[in-house]
Amino acid sequence: MLTPEQVAATRKANLDILFGLGNQVVESVEKLAELNMQVTRSTLADSFDLAQKALSVKEPRDWLALKDSLAAPTAEKVQSYNRQLFDIMLSTQTEFAKVAQTQCEAYVRQMQSVVEDVAKNVPAGSEAAVAALDSAIKAAQTLVETVQKTGQQAVEVARSNLDMAAAAASRNTKCASEPVSQAAKR
Template structure:
């Protein structure tokens, strides 16, 4: 039985290393996506600022300049909202991938534990059936409880995602309305 335990220990260590490697790979993938997003945002901002400066320098009167700045404020608000939506999507995707990996590893550990318990039960001495039945029952019960907890966690995460998405949309809508009203006021003031 000791060689069986050694093989299981090695397999467990290998699975742990694979899990850590998987987590790091996913984490670095998330960091890479965030870095790419930030680089695109920085390049876009630089380009837009150069265009604004050029246009501002060629403005004929202050009202034209104020109208330009008001329109740019609205565009900047929309760009910021888009940026944060992208960040949110990247983070949520990474979290979902990590949760999926964790669940897969948990399922594998459940199977390994059950196989170990079955092996111990099949090699147990005569008369230990009640103890083995109790052990198998405890493992089965723990697996069922943990599975139910995982499913409840998935449902809670889905609800949280839905609520967060609704909140982002509501904030974006309110922000857009406020910015649009400010732009309209500035634009109306420059036409007078």
């Protein structure tokens, strides 16, 4: 049985964890808001520049060249935004995973301690039940470790896919804009 002091300490620890996770969420929202403000400012400045350039266009081929000059930088900006957004989400997810892992490890240690205490006080012939309980705890611990490794692998695959998509989009944008460029020069 837990003493009142242990219960109070557990409640305080859980409250600390809750507020730590809340602060992490607030930080992530703050980073996201800052990123969105930067993108908004950049988009506004780019729109102004585009409007200025559009007012100076006199020939139809200049329109094509102007359009062509915007495609690659726009694709790169979208990919940059996506990468930064992914990094913010990954940072938040990593912090939550650390807390979950710490809590899981503490729970496993606590359960192992309970099993050891039970093993000391069980009547003769109950060793098989204690061994089964110990085996179940170890299996749960292995499952948690496997899930964590799988989650990390999924994050790495997602990052790799994002990088490949960015590279492909950049290549496709450049390839698609080359014929337009050539036509505009004629």
